[in-house]
Amino acid sequence: MRSRAGHVAWQLFGEKPEILLLHGMTDSAACWDPLIPFFTSYGGVLATDARGHGRSGLPAEPVSEAVLAADAAMVLDDLAAGPVLVVGHSMGATTAAQLGRIRPDLVSAAVLEDPPVFGRELLPAGCPVPDWLTDLRALDPQDTLDRGRADNPRWSADEFPPWATSKHEINPDFFSSLTKPVPPLTEVLAAVSCPILLLHGDTERGSLVSPEFGAACERTAGGPLTPVHIGGVGHSIRREARDHYRAVVGDFLTGRAGDRQRENPVE
Secondary structure, rough: EEEEOOEEEEEEEEOOEEEEOOOOOOOOOOHHHHHHHHHHHHOEEEEEOOOOOOOOOOOOOOOOHHHHHHHHHHHHHOOOOOOOOEEEEEEHHHHHHHHHOOHHHEEEEEEEOOOOOOEEEOOOOOOOHHHHHHHHHHHOOOHHHHHHOOOOOOOOHHHHHHHHHHHHHHOOHHHOOOOEEOHHHHHHOOOOOOOOOEEEOHHOOOOOOOOHHHHHHHHHHOOOOEEOOOOOOOOOOHHOOOHHHHHHHHHHHHHHHHHHHOOOOOO
16 A cells, blocks of 8 residues: 655555665665565565655755654654564664654664664755766666666666666755754664664675674664674675575564564463
8 A cells, every 4th residue: 555644655565564664865665675575474564765765755854864763753653553663774774763762652673774874964055966876867767777787786686676766766855955964873872772683794895884883883772782794795785685684684573573472462
């Protein structure tokens, strides 16, 4: 089922959201499509388009991951859903952490796939669109697909159509809206008490999280945080090592389901 809550477009798989999926910058909710069968085996799934991405609108106001988290909370409140397990990639992972900070009542646990680590200082208005995205948007859809395949030979074929479409859907004004500062991830996680799985790859391949930073997050988090390094991959862990991603995340989801069952035993 597809719908909108205010300016945010979302898609629900199942009757009730138990898992919330938050995509990375320049992606869209549809970029989770290859993993929807995996996630729905654990419960109902809600996937949202971040403002300015996919089919979501872009209100004329400054943007940060805390703002995006408030958008996600708006959708969950609109659906009378929560608490949910939140899964995010990159910007979506930081948004998931922010959601756990500002609305702990809505988040039972979180999976953070390679989030940005050092935050963002206040940016001037008019921040330009990245050159690599401008280059992709100048291509026709087929050429965008071909570029994606050439640049990411380890991805599965089903990753490319939603990835390529998302690059043409994003509102370029999103980048000039990124004018609210973002604190370092460790500062955000210190205020989050739910269980967290932090996934990261190899920094030499483009991962944003180093083993040392993962250990720092484990020490400073306000609740139990487990960093897991997946070797041989960079920033898009689920795309480069889907089977490994599903195994690690599946173990976490299974454990959380067991915890919920023990907390709410059947009479």
